[in-house]
Amino acid sequence: MPVLILLLVSVFSYMMYYRYFPVRTRQWFSREVTSEHIVVDVRDYQDSSKGDCDDVVALPCGYIRRYFSDIPEGPLLVMGSNLIECNVGVRQLKRLGFNVEGYLIIGSDKKCNEYLSLG
Template sequence: MAILYMSIGILLLLICYSFYKRYVPVQGIKKVTTVDCASTTISYVDVRHFHEMKQNPCQKAIHIPLPYLERQHEEIPYKEVVVIVPDSISRNLSIRQLKKHGYQVKGYMCAERCV
């Protein structure tokens, strides 16, 4: 019986961690506008899918879709980053991945449906 309770507890912890990673916003990261984009030492990383990026392109951004960010993060030239995202879940996941690899995320820009 104790093994059953332990298994249920571990399963609940995994579910809570997955929920936290996706839906809880990263603290201290602010939304930036195009007016704030004057710095030349900041990399702009567009994590939208290819078809979303083609509809509303950002000329200064490096385009690395979110699923490829884990293995292509070395292509980002500067350690200070502004992330261009399509929605709040992509925002949370991409910011956490970049912070894990040592990037300093200065902010995010929402292309469409971010809250």
């Protein structure tokens, strides 16, 4: 019985850490992003498709492991609607070997083409 309780507490602790503990990357702001950065939008497709950004890779967190080969090589920035989404996206991409330099937080009601100017 104590082993089972220890196992459940361990699994719960890992899940809390994976989702809520901040990642060790810095938050970027839209004016700092240049065209050499690859922005990966990890918001849901309903939110990310509101603005047509040609230079942004729309790949929600649930699809990263399946479609990570669609992400070009280079320094990545993760764009999400809240810190939890960014944490999960950054952790998954780092685990897959990508160089993630930071994250951007954009509201789910905002369009990425109004928020970013990747000229």
